Amino acid sequence: MSNASKQKLRVGLVGMGYVSQYHLRALKKLDYVEVAALCDSNLDRANKAAKEAGISGAYGSLDEMARERLDVIHILTPPASHCALTVEV
Numbered sequence: 001m002s003n004a005s006k007q008k009l010r011v012g013l014v015g016m017g018y019v020s021q022y023h024l025r026a027l028k029k030l031d032y033v034e035v036a037a038l039c040d041s042n043l044d045r046a047n048k049a050a051k052e053a054g055i056s057g058a059y060g061s062l063d064e065m066a067r068e069r070l071d072v073i074h075i076l077t078p079p080a081s082h083c084a085l086t087v088e089v
Contacts, residue, residue: 012037012070015077016049023074024053037068
């Protein structure tokens with residue numbers, strides 16, 4: 001196995017509502033994934049979720065979260081906002 005294949009995928013989640021807990025639990029079970037950042041327009045909610053999950057990166061906007069240089073971003077906001085957030089990313 002090469003070094004590149006041993007690196008973990010860095011994942012961020014946007015939207016810390018109800019469904020985010022299911023994604024967090026599932027992703028934390030995968031040994032090839034590192035949940036590196038959480039984002040919510042309510043920064044307090046992002047900070048609380050990050051603290052509970054042991055994640056250091058919590059952000060109030062996608063622009064701020066972009067510093068994390070993520071491989072994958074899960075958009076977990078209400079469906080009507082998916083398109084705008086995806087284009088922003």
